[in-house]
Amino acid sequence: MTSPDLFSILARTPVPRDLELPLPLPEPVLTVLLVLLFLLHIFFVNLMVGGTILVTFFEILGLRRPRWDELGYEIAKTVTVNKSLAVVLGIGPLLCINLLYTIQWYSANALTGHAWLLIIPLVTIAFLLAYLHKYTWHRWNTGRWKQLHLTIGLISLLLFLAIPVIFLANVNLMHFPSEWAKVKGFFSSLEPGNVFPRYVHFLLASIAIASLFMVGWFGRKSYPIERLEGFTRPGLKRLFLKGTAFPTAAQFIAGPLLLFTLPKVGITTSLYQVILAGASVGLLVTWLLFREIRKSDDHVGNRYIPICFLFSLVVLGMGSGRQIYRQAALSEHKQEIADRTASYESALAEFRATHEATDTEANSKPAGETLFANCAACHAPEIQLVGPSLAEIAEIYAGNPEGIVAWAKAPGKKRPQLPPMPPFNHLGDEALHSIAVFMLEKAGK
Amino acid sequence: MDFPPYYLDHLAGGRLIIGLIASIHVLINHPLAVGAYPLLVFMEWRGHKLNRPDLDQLAYRITFVVFLITTTVGALTGVGIWISTSLFAPFGIGSLLRVFFWGWFTEWIVFISEVILIMWWFLSWKKADTPDKKRKHIRIGVALAIMSWITMAIIVAVLGFMMRPGEWSQTRTFIDAVLNPLYLPQLLFRTSFAFMTGAVFIWFATFFFTKGKQGGARSWVVERLSHVVTVATIATAIFGIWYWQAVPESMQANKSVALLSQQFSHWHDKYQWILGATVITFFLVGVIGVTSGRLLPRWALLIPTFLGIWMLGHFERAREFMRKPWVIGDYMYSNGIREDELAFLQSEGILKHATYVTHREVTPENRIEAGQDVFMISCSRCHSTTGLNGVIEKFTTMYGEESWNDDGMMLFIQNMHQTRTFMPPFPGNEDEAKALAAYIQSLRGTGETLHGAQTVGIRLPEPAPSPPPSPKD
Numbered sequence: 028m029t030s031p032d033l034f035s036i037l038a039r040t041p042v043p044r045d046l047e048l049p050l051p052l053p054e055p056v057l058t059v060l061l062v063l064l065f066l067l068h069i070f071f072v073n074l075m076v077g078g079t080i081l082v083t084f085f086e087i088l089g090l091r092r093p094r095w096d097e098l099g100y101e102i103a104k105t106v107t108v109n110k111s112l113a114v115v116l117g118i119g120p121l122l123c124i125n126l127l128y129t130i131q132w133y134s135a136n137a138l139t140g141h142a143w144l145l146i147i148p149l150v151t152i153a154f155l156l157a158y159l160h161k162y163t164w165h166r167w168n169t170g171r172w173k174q175l176h177l178t179i180g181l182i183s184l185l186l187f188l189a190i191p192v193i194f195l196a197n198v199n200l201m202h203f204p205s206e207w208a209k210v211k212g213f214f215s216s217l218e219p220g221n222v223f224p225r226y227v228h229f230l231l232a233s234i235a236i237a238s239l240f241m242v243g244w245f246g247r248k249s250y251p252i253e254r255l256e257g258f259t260r261p262g263l264k265r266l267f268l269k270g271t272a273f274p275t276a277a278q279f280i281a282g283p284l285l286l287f288t289l290p291k292v293g294i295t296t297s298l299y300q301v302i303l304a305g306a307s308v309g310l311l312v313t314w315l316l317f318r319e320i321r322k323s324d325d326h327v328g329n330r331y332i333p334i335c336f337l338f339s340l341v342v343l344g345m346g347s348g349r350q351i352y353r354q355a356a357l358s359e360h361k362q363e364i365a366d367r368t369a370s371y372e373s374a375l376a377e378f379r380a381t382h383e384a385t386d387t388e389a390n391s392k393p394a395g396e397t398l399f400a401n402c403a404a405c406h407a408p409e410i411q412l413v414g415p416s417l418a419e420i421a422e423i424y425a426g427n428p429e430g431i432v433a434w435a436k437a438p439g440k441k442r443p444q445l446p447p448m449p450p451f452n453h454l455g456d457e458a459l460h461s462i463a464v465f466m467l468e469k470a471g472k
Numbered sequence: 473m474d475f476p477p478y479y480l481d482h483l484a485g486g487r488l489i490i491g492l493i494a495s496i497h498v499l500i501n502h503p504l505a506v507g508a509y510p511l512l513v514f515m516e517w518r519g520h521k522l523n524r525p526d527l528d529q530l531a532y533r534i535t536f537v538v539f540l541i542t543t544t545v546g547a548l549t550g551v552g553i554w555i556s557t558s559l560f561a562p563f564g565i566g567s568l569l570r571v572f573f574w575g576w577f578t579e580w581i582v583f584i585s586e587v588i589l590i591m592w593w594f595l596s597w598k599k600a601d602t603p604d605k606k607r608k609h610i611r612i613g614v615a616l617a618i619m620s621w622i623t624m625a626i627i628v629a630v631l632g633f634m635m636r637p638g639e640w641s642q643t644r645t646f647i648d649a650v651l652n653p654l655y656l657p658q659l660l661f662r663t664s665f666a667f668m669t670g671a672v673f674i675w676f677a678t679f680f681f682t683k684g685k686q687g688g689a690r691s692w693v694v695e696r697l698s699h700v701v702t703v704a705t706i707a708t709a710i711f712g713i714w715y716w717q718a719v720p721e722s723m724q725a726n727k728s729v730a731l732l733s734q735q736f737s738h739w740h741d742k743y744q745w746i747l748g749a750t751v752i753t754f755f756l757v758g759v760i761g762v763t764s765g766r767l768l769p770r771w772a773l774l775i776p777t778f779l780g781i782w783m784l785g786h787f788e789r790a791r792e793f794m795r796k797p798w799v800i801g802d803y804m805y806s807n808g809i810r811e812d813e814l815a816f817l818q819s820e821g822i823l824k825h826a827t828y829v830t831h832r833e834v835t836p837e838n839r840i841e842a843g844q845d846v847f848m849i850s851c852s853r854c855h856s857t858t859g860l861n862g863v864i865e866k867f868t869t870m871y872g873e874e875s876w877n878d879d880g881m882m883l884f885i886q887n888m889h890q891t892r893t894f895m896p897p898f899p900g901n902e903d904e905a906k907a908l909a910a911y912i913q914s915l916r917g918t919g920e921t922l923h924g925a926q927t928v929g930i931r932l933p934e935p936a937p938s939p940p941p942s943p944k945d
Contacts, residue, residue, distance in 0.1 A: 041827050041930065041932060043474030043828075046566050048571065051569075051570055051571075052573065108591050111587050112587065114551060116584065118580045119577075122569060125565075130474065136478075137559060137562070137926060141927075143558075143559060144555060146555060151548040154543070155540075155544050158540055207930055211929040379815075382816075402890075402891075403886075404887035405891065410880055412880040413871070413884065449891065
């Protein structure tokens with residue numbers, strides 16, 4: 028890229044004005060809320076997406092060996108609950124990001140507009156299919172019916188895989204105002220930044236977190252394990268520990284890919300520090316997970332609580348890293364917006380100060396002229412607008428302002444080609460009279 | 473405008489989508505979440521007290537339907553209001569959020585508990601197999617019913633506020649916004665409406681789940697719910713009339729004149745008739761149900777249902793209508809222009825201070841292009857070009873099919889808010905009014921579709937934006 032190109036692109040970064048009302052909470056508080064509420068939301072999104080992947084995977088395995096089919100059903104029962112929480116918990120971080128990044132977030136929404144709006148029907152359909160899939164599991168379980176059932180599951184899985192791309196596109200695009208001018212439609216919004224590595228990172232996390240959840244779900248004492256023929260509690264724990272360990276290990280490829288494809292604009296030393304701190308805890312967690320898998324039936328999953336705790340630390344590190352990147356990437360843009368907003372508001376204040384002083388002069392105009400503003404939309408001195416011109420009116424009502432007043436209070440319809448005039452009773456006789464006098468005067472000139 | 477304009481030509485700029493999503497949401501929320509959940513809990517409780525498993529079973533089956541609808545279409549259309557408003561009116565929803573953050577935050581917490589309680593109540597129904605567990609289960613249902621009502625109570629405050637900010641314009645505090653004068657009548661009206669329609673829904677569903685079985689659970693439901701319908705209908709009538717009387721009073725705040733009062737009285741009369749018709753049908757259904765429930769055929773329940781939908785739709789449209797020309801009363805117009813910046817922009821020009829425009833100043837060469845930007849900033853939140861609520865349609869109504877006078881159009885644009893008080897004042901200077909007139913004239917010839925930023929991207933001044941203008945130039 029040559030330098031003039033770079034310059035013209037940089038110069039075309041839109042710097043809009045911000046909304047005038049103050050934020051309801053201090054910025055740092057909103058930032059902490061954003062990170063925590065977002066992680067809570069994404070946890071359930073992971074359970075929903077990762078859970079659906081597991082369900083489909085086990086249902087396909089179950090075509091040959093029925094015990095997997097039943098395991099798939101047990102997971103499907105958790106997905107329909109977790110999906111509702113994923114949606115409802117999305118509102119909180121949405122409110123926070125709307126407040127903190129009003130300009131950037133809404134702009135990204137508008138630029139990905141059709142896709143952004145499609146979220147509503149797509150999620151609705153995905154949810155309805157998820158219910159259909161769950162409630163027909165044991166009814167549609169042979170031959171063609173089973174194929175139909177599996178297809179419904181696959182469609183809902185595809186929807187659950189597609190919807191996060193729309194959100195990721197928005198979260199990604201909001202960071203790069205200098206790229207907005209290039210975006211023409213949803214698919215071109217995927218070009219700037221690094222949506223694809225983010226997506227891979229997200230999918231691996233979804234499988235890992237959903238599996239980690241299942242370790243606890245099937246591992247708890249109160250779970251009636253006899254429901255699942257052909258499985259033992261330690262066996263399931265080990266299975267899902269593997270489901271956590273392998274995707275987590277794969278993050279050591281996906282993570283650096285994500286980090287090194289991030290546009291430079293938001294890269295700072297503190298970003299590296301936080302991400303590396305998170306990654307080193309991640310390394311510890313991965314090691315613990317693989318050690319846990321190799322334990323005997325009596326001991327497998329004993330370290331579940333510490334693993335979950337460390338895992339949350341990793342997630343918190345990655346979540347904070349995202350916010351650190353966002354802040355750095357947008358700090359300049361935010362400052363420019365603040366400056367432009369301030370200079371606009373001060374120009375406005377100055378205008379209002381001088382304007383209020385001259386306002387009293389304007390009021391000294393004759394009442395009829397000021398009040399004529401009520402009529403000017405339809406009546407001009409010489410030409411016919413919506414209604415006849417003043418010249419025409421003056422011909423009819425020459426020397427008869429009361430005639431105009433009477434008409435204005437209860438207009439009839441004389442001219443078939445024009446729309447009827449609305450009544451102006453509310454202005455009162457006195458005002459109507461002064462308007463009528465002004466109209467005749469004006470036309471007389 | 474300072475946000476890339478998402479815009480759907482032919483669909484009145486796309487606002488219809490917000491209306492559609494919001495209407496579906498309300499039509500699910502009121503009868504099912506607010507109305508049906510408490511009644512279903514009541515059925516469950518009576519079933520437990522009277523030791524009638526048939527009642528319990530029936531309540532469970534109806535709850536399954538309500539559960540499926542509320543947790544999918546119901547929940548998603550609720551979220552959809554956020555998503556669609558952020559596209560069509562980011563300035564409005566963004567500003568409202570800054571005023572109403574704590575209201576919405578509280579509503580969100582209540583909403584979370586509502587969703588958890590729905591899941592918990594429905595999914596643990598069959599596990600409540602001892603009297604102790606059943607009592608606990610019923611208590612979950614009661615909590616759910618309360619939470620559903622509270623979510624509505626909070627949202628109604630926001631809606632009432634948008635219509636009439638009351639003291640807020642002076643004090644800008646949350647509590648003043650909540651205590652706006654239409655709050656109580658609206659909340660009570662919606663509550664009784666919810667019970668009235670919710671009861672009819674359960675009644676209708678009962679007919680399906682007890683096909684061919686007279687007596688038993690069916691006659692129990694008909695007898696009890698017809699009482700609920702009757703009482704809730706009387707309450708709907710009373711609070712509907714209270715609301716009907718409170719509305720004109722609040723309209724005076726908007727200095728209603730001429731065309732606005734014509735349209736308003738038209739709406740007001742119509743509301744009166746629909747309210748009357750709806751209340752009478754529901755009342756008849758209620759009374760027939762109380763006295764001779766067996767005579768009432770299933771299809772007869774559809775009549776009040778459709779009337780109820782129509783009434784609520786009309787009621788919601790009124791809210792939108794009465795708000796005009798404001799998106800937040802006395803503070804921000806529906807095109808995002810603030811009341812306090814109007815005179816400034818009219819004197820300086822709106823293009824000069826806009827972000828997403830091709831030209832910052834109107835010249836004879838760029839007039840049509842600049843006019844298109846003016847249209848996008850000032851008109852596109854409500855009007856389409858040639859489609860629904862289109863500017864071409866509006867001017868044709870006034871000027872007919874003959875040629876339209878440029879100067880006349882310009883004068884009209886600058887003064888229309890005087891007679892059409894639902895319109896925000898034109899927020900630009902004279903040159904921009906001329907440019908807009910020129911654009912509309914050219915549009916009349918070409919009929920070209922106007923595309924929003926979601927397909928053609930944003931428009932920025934070429935070659936580079938001028939530095940932020942200083943107030944002195």
